[in-house]
Amino acid sequence: MKKMILTLIAALACNFMGTGTAQALPTLLHNVKGYTFEDGELKQFNSILFEDSVILATGSQEELADLHSFSISIDGKGKTLLPGLIDAHGHILGLGLNLMRVNLRGIESEAETVKQVSEYANNNPDTRWVLGRGWNQVLWLNKEFPTKSSLDKVIADRPVWLSRIDGHAGWANSKALQLAGIDKNTPDPEGGKIIRDEQGQATGVLIDAAMSLVENKIPPLNKKERKTALKLAFDHLISLGITSVHDAGVDFETYKLMLELSGKNRIPLRVYAMLSGADPRLETMLKYGKVEHPFLKIQSVKLYTDGALGSRGAALLEPYSDEPDNKGLLLTSSDKLGRYLTLITKYGFQTNIHAIGDAANHMVLEELSKLKKESSSKVLRHRIEHAQVVVPEEIPMFAKLGVIASMQPTHATSDMNMAGDRLGEERLKGAYAWRTFLDNDVVIASGSDFPVEKANPFLGLHAAVTRQDSDNLPKEGWLPSQKLTVAEALKSFTIDAAFAGFWENAIGSLEEGKKADFILIDKDIFKISEDKIDDVQVLETWINGKRIHSTE
The missing domain is CATH 2.30.40.10 (Urease, subunit C, domain 1)
Structure with a gap:
């Protein structure tokens, strides 16, 4: 050699x-x-x-x-050199828009959240809608959903729409509800829920499919806004040492823009884009065929089956421990999922299916098990996105079927304060169970689900090996038997994530003939204390043999 x-x-x-x-x-x-x-x-x-x-x-x-x-x-x-890190599940446009709008992440009360929104609105008087994301009532003292009244007190003349941190609930003021036509008589849409007070009036919080009642009234993004958002997101990701990202659901307009940018060599990192299964022009995009450019690959579709655990929208086999009359929401029936799989696999595309609750994961595994050999997971590498709560006895099915578990380590450390309340002790045995997945020979592709979580991959590596939050709590880690080693965690953010995007022959490791995508960092993650991994700083990012980011 x-x-x-x-x-x-x-x-x-x-x-x-x-x-x-x-x-x-x-x-x-x-x-x-x-x-x-x-x-x-x-x-x-x-x-x-x-x-x-x-x-x-x-x-x-x-x-x-x-x-x-x-x-x-x-x-x-x-300096320490690693393969370029791959985030196997993020939302590029959403991240860019998040960087353009009011950020509500980490705020510890409804009042402080409203204050932040008010200040943003005052500083941006020309915005038609006040938009933001990141609130999380689990961090608040009362842990209760917010209401329209607190927003109405500071902004009554403009509609306000604020997505919850997980993107599965939204908070509106009265103006936004009025524009959406939501009143006491508005029925819950299929797969969604309007939170109501004792008199049956909408409180301002909408869950899952109900969110579209407001979101359909928001003026659509124009091309310039999309370009700006994508560029902000690209630059941010590169600065964090991410050289490739799997974009979990692009609509038709973003799809067209991605193709245009790729044709002009304007995408600076490698994007594995999943077509949005919710877009009415899905088959139009499928008919165009697979896309394989140096910095853009498209051969997968993102589907949803349920909501999120924090908003009690994740579909469970048994009721929520803290809400006995609620099993969550199945957004897609098994019959509809089967039809989707038939359509998508007809074009040879991979299917990446959002499933958080154990009922949703069970349904997805059942439908994937029905596929013929040529459209099976072992051929098309179908994935379950999140796989957060799975019946322990069903975890070996992932490996048997060849299903990839696309998981996000920081979800565990963000959710640990409420997951036990939602699930109870018994169901936690199959929750965020990375070690159990690996021990059953399941391929894990790690990501962050930005902007739901911060995009910094070292936060994910830290969470995977310590099972602790950024304050290194709890001391021994949450459900510590599910910890990964540093090597296992890094593998899930590199070569295994590359495999999940059919890119393992070009990226994911630093071997002869592969692309020179790598990063230089300030600490050796294999030598430092594991609780310091989240402090690691990226000094340089190299893609295609060119240094495109440096702190010096």
Whole structure:
């Protein structure tokens, strides 16, 4: 192998010197603490050699010393180098819009949340709607849903619509409810719920499908706004060391814009886009066929089957422990899911299905088990997105069917304060059960579900190995038997996430012939205390052999 590489480099150098044509010399980045995966095993190195966008070799500086005369040499100054991190489940447009709107994440009371919204509205008087995201009543002292009245006191002349942190509930003021035509006589839509007071009046909180009653009245984004949001999101992700992202549900307008941007080389990181199964033009997009550009790949569809645990919309087999008359909401019936699978697999597309509650996961596994061999999970790599609450006895079914578990570690540490209340002790045995999944040979592709959670992947790595929040609580970790090792967690954010997006032959590890996508960080995650992983800072992000982000 070494002789072959030497011959290749020598030929490239001779060509460069003999023709006078300006060609890039190979680059040797040495003096690093490098980590990657090879055949599923962790491998260390201190030098990486790449030419243009392609990796030629990794190894020790001594092994690659003979190649130095033919390369540009860069001293890594002892920094830690990892494969570019892959977020296997995020919402790019949503992240960009979140960066453009009022951010309500982490606020610990309804009153403080309303104050933040009021200040934003006052600073943005020309906005037609006051929009925001991130409130979470679980963090509040009373843990109760907010009401329209608190918003009405500060903003009565403009509609206000604020998405809950998980995106499965929304909070409106009276103006927004009025524009949506919601009153005492408005029925709950299928798959949704209007929260009401004792007199039957809408309180202002809408769950799942009911949210569309308000959202359909919000003026649609124009192309310029979409472009701005995408660019903000791209830049933010790259600064965090994310070199590839799986976009969990793009509508037709975003799909068209992604194709346009890709054609103009305006997408700076690798995007694996899932078509939105909710878009009425789904089959139009499917008929266009698979897309495989250097920075854009499209061959999957995102579907929903239930809501979220925090808003009690996740579909459970038995009632919620803290609401005995509620089993959550199934947004898609088994018959409808079966029809979706038939349509999507007819075009050879992967299906990535949101399922949080055990009833939803059970239904998805049942429907996936009915697929013929050529459209099965083992061929098309179908995924369950989140897989948060699963009957323990059904976890081995993931591996048997070849279903990928697309999970988000920070969901566990965000949900731990309410998951026990919602589920009770017995159901927690199959909740956020990463170790059980791995022990049953299930492939886990990790992500963050940004902007539901922060996009920083080191928060996810920290949560996966400690089962603790950002304050390193609880001390021993929540459900600590489900912890992952650092190597297992990193693998789920790199090569296994690449596999989940049919990109494992090009990215996810730093091996000969793959793309030179990597990051340099300020701490060695395999040497520092695990509770410090969430403090890691990204110093440089390299994509396609080019440094596109640096803090220096």
